[in-house]
Amino acid sequence: MALKAGLHGENLQLAHIPGNDGWPLIGNTLKFFINTYDVGAQFHDAYGEIYRNRAFFMRFLTFASPEGADFVLRDTEKNFSAKLGWAPFLGNTYPETLQMLDADVHRVHRQAMNVVFQPAAIAGYSLLLNRAVEEKSNWPTNRIVRMYDELKALTLAMNAEALMGLDIERDVAYIMERFITLDKGIAALVPYPVPGLGLWRALRARNEILEHFRPQIAARRERVGNDLFTRLCHAVDENGALLPDDAVLNHLLGILRASAETTTGALSIAMYYLARHLEWQERLRARSFEVGAGPLQPEGLTKLDEHELVFLEAMRIVPVAPMLFRRCVKDCEFKGNRIPAGAQVAVDVGYILRSPLYWTDPMRFDPMRFAEPRMEHKRRRSQWVNFGLGAHFCIGQFFALMVAKIVLHRLLTKYSFELVDPGELKLYTVPATVPKDGLRMRLTAIGRAAESAGGKAA
Numbered sequence: 001m002a003l004k005a006g007l008h009g010e011n012l013q014l015a016h017i018p019g020n021d022g023w024p025l026i027g028n029t030l031k032f033f034i035n036t037y038d039v040g041a042q043f044h045d046a047y048g049e050i051y052r053n054r055a056f057f058m059r060f061l062t063f064a065s066p067e068g069a070d071f072v073l074r075d076t077e078k079n080f081s082a083k084l085g086w087a088p089f090l091g092n093t094y095p096e097t098l099q100m101l102d103a104d105v106h107r108v109h110r111q112a113m114n115v116v117f118q119p120a121a122i123a124g125y126s127l128l129l130n131r132a133v134e135e136k137s138n139w140p141t142n143r144i145v146r147m148y149d150e151l152k153a154l155t156l157a158m159n160a161e162a163l164m165g166l167d168i169e170r171d172v173a174y175i176m177e178r179f180i181t182l183d184k185g186i187a188a189l190v191p192y193p194v195p196g197l198g199l200w201r202a203l204r205a206r207n208e209i210l211e212h213f214r215p216q217i218a219a220r221r222e223r224v225g226n227d228l229f230t231r232l233c234h235a236v237d238e239n240g241a242l243l244p245d246d247a248v249l250n251h252l253l254g255i256l257r258a259s260a261e262t263t264t265g266a267l268s269i270a271m272y273y274l275a276r277h278l279e280w281q282e283r284l285r286a287r288s289f290e291v292g293a294g295p296l297q298p299e300g301l302t303k304l305d306e307h308e309l310v311f312l313e314a315m316r317i318v319p320v321a322p323m324l325f326r327r328c329v330k331d332c333e334f335k336g337n338r339i340p341a342g343a344q345v346a347v348d349v350g351y352i353l354r355s356p357l358y359w360t361d362p363m364r365f366d367p368m369r370f371a372e373p374r375m376e377h378k379r380r381r382s383q384w385v386n387f388g389l390g391a392h393f394c395i396g397q398f399f400a401l402m403v404a405k406i407v408l409h410r411l412l413t414k415y416s417f418e419l420v421d422p423g424e425l426k427l428y429t430v431p432a433t434v435p436k437d438g439l440r441m442r443l444t445a446i447g448r449a450a451e452s453a454g455g456k457a458a
């Protein structure tokens, strides 16, 4: 039987799996824009742990259970392609990035890139990150601050320093402006590079970024540096050959994309919950002062374990990467359901991380659920899917956790903070997790008295 293909080449013949195609043309897209997480829960409750859906001009199957996530993401039978699954979103703007590679090519590049995420490299980044945070986290205390925007600017500055090794303000501004335009291309309304429209502007920005960095590769190969770009220029494959220039540039872009929105979103959510739960804000602040205000040394990082619990819990309640995509490349079966080759599939991370089936009182902010003896995230294999699973598991996880600790430590030792509107958090979730009001907060400077009350502050 001939394959009936959709706009993105996906196999549309999925009617044998229960689900709901929504409205003509747009399917259920609007529902995702209104609240991604609620759509997942409604569909799961109506159709179970695997169902058919239609949104973003695609018909696809969603896996909404740890077992489903395991089947798709660990993919021990090699049924799925990440490259084809992400192509409708990243194919134009971020082709050939690590997330968009499959099988052996992915394995070789991932192995080569491991070196830039090893402990020695991470320690080097911590110096650069601390420097950026010290310089860029001086916020006003006499007026309302939109913390999301501030955290975004801070994350960009940290990325410029630690990931790209940029130290000239002019270059930072040039790259960041283009990077924002490039990122907007992911959700371009017209998915063709029509001159003047979003995707065309994004591709032009991409080219300008690549041509800014390309001439620097040779010089960076001649020296050592603490930043990730310089380290990537030295990365070698399993035969000892340097990664080609194009691969270095693509991977740099991929890392920037994967880290920017996720880190800003997750930090905003963590701040929101710390403002809602002042007992946790105080608890972390006291710990930070025990470790010592000022730049966070590598030994200090290991002592901020409760900062990490808060960050994980914030990301669990509001996952910043709520859906992961793949394309099925050969007929297979999951719990009696036939998954035909060509089917687009999604893993609903948002549902899995918030479901009462897997977590106790899941909408309650309760960081200790991750600690001994409860360890709820280990109740079932593959239930902690926040950073993905299998071959494409987030390579930057430790970097992200370090950034979170460095930023929270700085914030907590410098300011106390409260929400201007202390109600429920309202979010845009597509294309990225952004608080609707920009996370309006009031900051109060921490006095010396509070410092010494908290512990051994410098």
Ligand code: HEM
Pocket: 073, 082, 098, 099, 100, 110, 254, 255, 256, 258, 259, 260, 262, 263, 266, 315, 320, 321, 324, 325, 385, 386, 387, 388, 389, 391, 392, 393, 394, 395, 396, 397, 399, 400
């Ligand atoms: C809160 C922060 C973050 C979250 C929640 C997150 C989440 C994820 C997830 C779920 C994946 C798997 C994607 C898939 O299976 O298709 C992934 C992959 C990836 N992440 Fe992260 N990430 C975060 C931060 C970072 C940071 C800071 C970096 C880099 C500095 C990074 C770099 C990457 C890269 C390069 C991949 C692709 C890995 C591969 O395909 O082999 N991420 N991330």
